[in-house]
Amino acid sequence: MEPQQNVPLQGAAYPTKYRRNHPRSKNGCLTCRGKRKKCDETKPNCNACVRSAQSCVWPPDSSQKQESQNGPAASSHAASTAELRWQIEQRAEKFGAGREKTKSAVMEPGLAMFTPLNIQIFKRFFFDWATSADVTAGYTMSWFASLPQIYAKTTVDSVTHKSINALANASYGQRFNSSQALRNATRWYGEAIHMLKDKMLCIVDSAQYCDVMDSIVLLGIYESLMDESIALEGSWVSHTSGASILLSIRGQEKILKSAPEFQVSVISFLQMIYSGMLTGQAPPMSWESVHLLALPKVPHFYTHIELMYQSTCLCAEWRTALLADEGDENFERLAEIATRALLLDKKLAEWTQSVPPSVRYTVESISIESQPGWSLPLLTGTWTPSNSHVYPSLMIKILWRFCWMIRVILNQVLLFTHDILEKRDATTNPLTSHKAEIETNISSNIDLICESCVSTFVNIGKKDPENSRAQDVPSLLGYLTLHVLPTMGLCLEQVKLRLSNCDLSGRRDWVARMRHFLRVNFGIAKGATAIPPSSIGKLPILIWGLPQKLPSGK
DSSP: OOOGGGSOOTTOSSTTSOOOSSOOOSSSOHHHHHTTOOOOOOSSSOHHHHHHTOOOOOOHHHHHHTHHHHOHHHHHHHHHHHHHHHHHHHHHHHTTOOHHHHHTTOOOTTSOOOOHHHHHHHHHHHIIIIISSSOSSSTTTHHHHTHHHHHHHOOTTSHHHHHHHHHHHHHHHHHHTOHHHHHHHHHHHHHHHHHHHHHTTOOOSHHHHHHHHHHHHHHHHHHHHHSSOOSTTSHHHHHHHHHHHHHHHHOHHHHHTOHHHHHHHHHHHHHHHHHHHHHTOOOSSOGGGTGGGGOTTSHHHHHHHHHHHHHHHHHHHHHHHHHSOOSHHHHHHHHHHHHHHHHHHHHHHHHHHHSOGGGOOEEEEOOGGGSOGGGGGGTOSSOOOSEEEEOSSHHHHHHHHHHHHHHHHHHHHHHHHHHHHHHHOGGGOTTGGGHHHHHHHHHHHHHHHHHHHHHHHHHHHTTSTTTOOGGGSOHHHHHHHHHHHHHHHHHHHHOOOOOTTOOHHHHHHHHHHHHHHHHHHHOOOOOSOSSOOOSSSOOSSGGGOOOSOOOOOO
16 A cells, blocks of 8 residues: 555545554554554554544454453453354354455344444453353353353344343443443344243244243343332333243243253242342242252252242231231231241251351451452441452352342341331230340341452452452442342341441441442442332331331231
8 A cells, every 4th residue: 555645635624634644554453444544553452542432442363462461351251252253244144244244334234233332342241241250150150151152043133132232232331331332222122122022922942932031031131230220110020020920831841951941040030039039029930830940959059049939938928917907816927927037037047057168158358458449449438348258159159148138138027027016015026035136137147248249349359459450340240249239228228226336327338339339330320229218117128119007006
């Protein structure tokens, strides 16, 4: 190519403006090539992209050369980026678009366009949700590890394809403040929801079941990220209910015959239990019809899931009793439910002591000096977690978190029920002798949840404090942290503990700082709940959606 000074400047908008005396590079970044601009080939971000605030994306062959320069984050997903590009190119050829048309983003409508922004979005999506969050080990997380294969097998007109695009764009748009990605996410979400209504009515084989269930889980995550809260009236709950119905219709025997069906069904099964705990609604199916999904051959896992299921059923019964008319019979029922809740909480405590060493976590003290600056807001303040945890796998971490969260909910409602029964007749209150223990359980389990949440970021930051960045934390870990915040936040707002060594205000402040941390670093902005507080008095677990009038014992 001849120097630029010998090329006629026909059509130049500003012909008097100084132009540099060197040709455009053929080896520049994809962003500059797509805009037909000069690229100075500075890696990882060229000056043209820095000046224009664009994402600087390089071809796969170049990204392999810069692995040693860009640090562990780039090295971990360089291979997945090359694989993604190959997949998109192959699918483009099926629709009659050649390799050059693919690079020019001239593709069939609906196909993920091969543009710098889309490459960046999907590279980040697989890093955030599939390849970099320890999802390969464990029954409950294996579905996330399969997302690249699920996407590669989808057709352009499938509901799963549209759902993955919706979540990928939403996750990227929120975290990196990309208005274009958020607009794309809204469009993809609308198309997916429109298709999902029809697809749910015509499931006849395993492929169709997986297509619909994958989509429901993906759209449920989308709703969790985009909605103002995870609450009773949220779309996330609607998606979870729909998945539960399909799971019941399909049947556990058929599900266990297919690995893809099992992976997505386990995710839906656990979300069903979690949703029931938050909303006070009983699971739509019996334990016998789904217990095989809890893997009876793995005792510690099976026992944990069974206790979770029993807790959800008890909470639904509890909520019904709280809504019933006042009377001697109803107060006796409340006392009987509270007695069963004490026994269930004891079983959960025994589970924590009986698990095998392979399921236990290690407690480590937190050293602020060894942490990067981005994690310090979680480690400084009036109150901070005393320790961090190291878990064998992400699945084990989630098991422990759910155990502690369920115990917080049970003990909070026990404390609330104690006050109701105390006003009615203190002499027959079965919880009188347990009140101090109940308050201690609330405080200790909230502290354990906080330690578990902060360990996610502490363990990543301490590996390389000088070069570690918040962007190195996969969004999946932030999403899983989000799940326990409403329970802790609402509990700390509602309870009044008489423990002398329990700083409730400090813990409330820390939970607020964690929510702010997720908003700043992950783009996840959530309130505690969208249901307004009662004008009559405090309510146990606001996300149960209890009405204003409750039994008072008067």
